[in-house]
Each structure stands twice: as C-alpha cells, then as structure tokens.
Amino acid sequence: MSAVVAYLDAAATTRVESNVADVVLHWMTEEFGNAGSRTHEYGLRAKKAVAEARAYLASTLGAQTEEVIFTSGATESNNIALLGLAAHGEKTGRKHIVTSAIEHKAVLEPLEHLRDARDFEVDFIQPGPSGRLTVEDVLARVRPDTLLVSLMHVNNETGVIQPVAELAQALVMTPTLLHVDAAQGYGKRTEDLAAPIDLISISGHKVGAPKGIGALLTRRRGWNKAPLEPIMYGGGQERKLRPGTLPVALIMGLYEAARSFHAQRDRWESDAYALRERLLTALEKTRYTINGDPEHSVPHILNLSFDKLSAEALIVRIKDQAAIATGSACTSASYAPSHVLTAMGLPKEQASNGLRFSWFPAQVGEFDAEAFAKTVAYMQPDA
Ligand SMILES: Cc1ncc(COP(=O)(O)O)c(C=O)c1O
Numbered sequence: 439m440s441a442v443v444a445y446l447d448a449a450a451t452t453r454v455e456s457n458v459a460d461v462v463l464h465w466m467t468e469e470f471g472n473a474g475s476r477t478h479e480y481g482l483r484a485k486k487a488v489a490e491a492r493a494y495l496a497s498t499l500g501a502q503t504e505e506v507i508f509t510s511g512a513t514e515s516n517n518i519a520l521l522g523l524a525a526h527g528e529k530t531g532r533k534h535i536v537t538s539a540i541e542h543k544a545v546l547e548p549l550e551h552l553r554d555a556r557d558f559e560v561d562f563i564q565p566g567p568s569g570r571l572t573v574e575d576v577l578a579r580v581r582p583d584t585l586l587v588s589l590m591h592v593n594n595e596t597g598v599i600q601p602v603a604e605l606a607q608a609l610v611m612t613p614t615l616l617h618v619d620a621a622q623g624y625g626k627r628t629e630d631l632a633a634p635i636d637l638i639s640i641s642g643h644k645v646g647a648p649k650g651i652g653a654l655l656t657r658r659r660g661w662n663k664a665p666l667e668p669i670m671y672g673g674g675q676e677r678k679l680r681p682g683t684l685p686v687a688l689i690m691g692l693y694e695a696a697r698s699f700h701a702q703r704d705r706w707e708s709d710a711y712a713l714r715e716r717l718l719t720a721l722e723k724t725r726y727t728i729n730g731d732p733e734h735s736v737p738h739i740l741n742l743s744f745d746k747l748s749a750e751a752l753i754v755r756i757k758d759q760a761a762i763a764t765g766s767a768c769t770s771a772s773y774a775p776s777h778v779l780t781a782m783g784l785p786k787e788q789a790s791n792g793l794r795f796s797w798f799p800a801q802v803g804e805f806d807a808e809a810f811a812k813t814v815a816y817m818q819p820d821a
Contacts, residue, residue, distance in 0.1 A: 444805035449796035491693035512621035515639035515654035522666035539781035569730035591623035595765030596730030597739025603633035709799035720807035
C-alpha cells in the first residue's frame with residue numbers, strides 16, 4: 439500500500455500508535471500471566487493491571503469499576519446487551535423494543551433476531567433527512583410494555599449525534615431500559631455518556647486501541663442491575679456475562695489508547711474541525727449535499743453526495759490519493775444504497791452516491807484537498 443494514500447476512513451478503524459503497541463507487546467511478552475491465576479505473581483500482576491484499566495474506563499463514564507465488562511468490541515457488547523435482556527422481557531411480558539432504522543448492523547441484526555425468532559415487537563424509527571431523532575420521537579413510541587430503547591450515540595455513516603443524554607434523563611424514572619451503541623462517540627464526546635444510560639457499548643479500535651477489544655458498561659439504577667442473562671457460558675469471568683480468559687494485553691492497549699486520546703482530545707477536535715473546513719472550502723466549486731444535520735455532527739465524519747456523480751466511480755478514480763468509503767455495504771458486483779441514507783428518506787440517487795469521509799487528524803497523512811476537489815469538478819457533469 440502506498441504511503442501517499444491519505445487515510446480518510448477513521449470511522450472504519452484507526453492505527454495503533456507506537457505507545458499503545460509497546461504496552462500491548464509488554465503485556466504479551468514480558469508479563470503474560472492469566473488474570474484468573476490466583477496462586478502466583480504472574481497472575482496477580484495481570485489481575486491488578488486489569489483492575490486499574492477497568493477503574494480508568496469506569497471513571498471516564500462516571501461509573502463504578504464493577505460496571506465495566508471487557509468484550510471483543512462493540513458488536514459483542516451490543517449482542518450481550520440486547521440478547522441478554524430478552525429473557526427478562528419474556529419473563530415480565532415486556533416484549534416491545536424501540537430503536538432507530540439507522541443503527542449499525544450490530545444492533546439491527548440482534549433486534550431482528552429477537553423479532554423473528556423470539557416474538558418481540560421492534561419499532562425501527564426513521565429519522566428523516568436530518569438523520570437525527572428527537573427525544574419526543576422516541577418517547578412517542580415508548581409504551582408500558584417497552585423493555586428497552588436502543589439508540590446509537592454517533593452515527594457511523596453521517597457523524598450525526600443523537601440526544602442520548604437527554605433521552606436517558608427522560609427514561610430514568612420509567613422501567614424502560616436504555617442501551618447506547620457508543621462505538622463512534624466514546625473518547626470523542628464521552629461527556630454525553632455520563633448520563634444515566636443503563637448499557638453502553640464501546641469499541642477500542644475507533645480510538646487507537648487494537649481491533650478485538652471493547653467494553654460493555656452495565657450501569658446500576660440505584661441498587662438494581664440491568665437484568666442481563668448471559669448469552670455464553672464458561673469460566674464465569676466478567677460477572678459471568680463474558681466468560682473466557684481475559685485478553686490482558688488488549689485490555690492494557692485499550693487503557694493506554696483511551697488515556698492518550700483523552701490527553702490530546704482538545705487538539706484532536708480543533709484539528710478535526712480544521713480538516714473539515716479545508717475539505718469543504720476546497721469543494722466550493724463543486725456541487726454537493728451534506729447528508730445529515732451538520733449542526734449536530736462530530737467534527738471528523740462527513741457524508742457527502744456529489745450531484746450526478748457516482749460514488750463508486752469517484753472512489754475508483756481517487757484510490758491512489760485517498761482512502762474513503764461509501765457508507766454502504768459494498769459487494770464485489772454492486773454498491774447497494776446505504777441503509778442509513780435510505781432510512782433518512784433521501785432520494786435514491788443521493789442515497790446511492792453517499793461518500794463517507796472520516797479522519798483521525800494525526801493519521802491522515804498528506805491529503806491534497808484542492809487536488810481532490812479538482813478531480814470531483816472534472817468528473818462532475820455540468821449542471
Ligand atoms: C456504530 C457502530 N457500532 C458497532 C460497530 C462494531 O464495532 P466493533 O468493530 O468493535 O465490533 C461499529 C464499527 O464499525 C460502529 O460504527
């Protein structure tokens with residue numbers, strides 16, 4: 439792969455920086471004990487390190503240490519949360535769930551499974567062209583038998599931020615639980631997540647940790663724990679909710695990445711806004727639409743559709759200059775319109791031609807926004 443290809447796909451994943459890689463290597467090669475081994479120093483040191491990482495992660499969310507469960511990433515956290523609540527819903531006869539139609543597949547598919555295989559009723563709310571739901575949109579669907587609302591924090595295709603903190607305040611006095619998939623927002627807007635959200639899914643590799651590590655926060659309401667049943671069985675680790683030997687090296691990598699990200703967050707944010715400005719200024723001579731409400735978006739994800747320009751053709755044309763993605767699932771033969779842009783009710787051509795630009799400023803490399811804009815202008819047919 440050429441080093442001159444600018445990396446504009448940070449919503450897909452980020453690079454592990456050397457400080458994080460050093461920590462991971464150390465906990466793989468030097469201190470390799472099993473955190474479950476209680477009879478010797480190797481195990482005890484690993485256990486202590488994991489406890490420190492867990493306490494740090496909890497503190498970033500204003501939570502208690504024991505409320506953090508390490509998982510392999512947001513997909514697993516979502517599955518443990520959503521499928522894990524099903525037995526409680528069945529026992530109590532509360533089998534209604536509210537979510538949005540723009541969730542990641544790691545939420546949509548477990549919920550479709552509950553609907554199709556376990557007879558749950560699931561409302562998938564469509565947000566309209568802004569890509570943002572209001573608290574009222576959600577509350578209008580909540581009924582006495584609503585077990586759960588699952589709403590993402592930051593949309594991975596448009597960068598639009600959902601009002602999860604306000605929703606948490608509105609639901610806290612009701613029996614309805616709130617799950618938030620915070621894969622894209624943790625680290626960047628962690629303050630939203632300190633609200634009384636019952637279950638929060640986190641992914642490490644969106645903030646510079648290795649792939650394959652994440653967490654689920656299961657926050658208590660007063661003395662009540664979220665009534666989760668395990669979806670896997672084994673050695674009883676992680677309060678029996680995620681059994682299996684703890685990946686100490688990955689957990690320490692997540693800890694290091696989260697701390698480094700926190701330390702540079704303000705700089706990251708101003709650099710992310712600057713890059714956004716640079717890109718939009720360069721594109722002034724082209725015709726494009728921003729998909730989703732730019733007033734309620736994170737600074738590092740931008741979804742654009744260029745008028746009369748195929749996303750696929752543009753990606754192929756600039757692949758030696760910049761790595762960007764369509765928000766949509768892409769098969770080898772065709773680009774399907776994004777389910778997110780489609781659920782926002784955008785016209786078919788606009789939804790099919792959405793391009794997601796996302797960046798982690800220090801990892802972009804050289805991006806020539808002017809040259810990119812020239813390519814777009816050259817390819818775009820006259821209006
Ligand atoms: C919103 C959202 N949820 C879940 C996931 C899945 O996360 P992971 O790769 O940690 O399983 C992603 C990753 O793309 C995401 O953007």
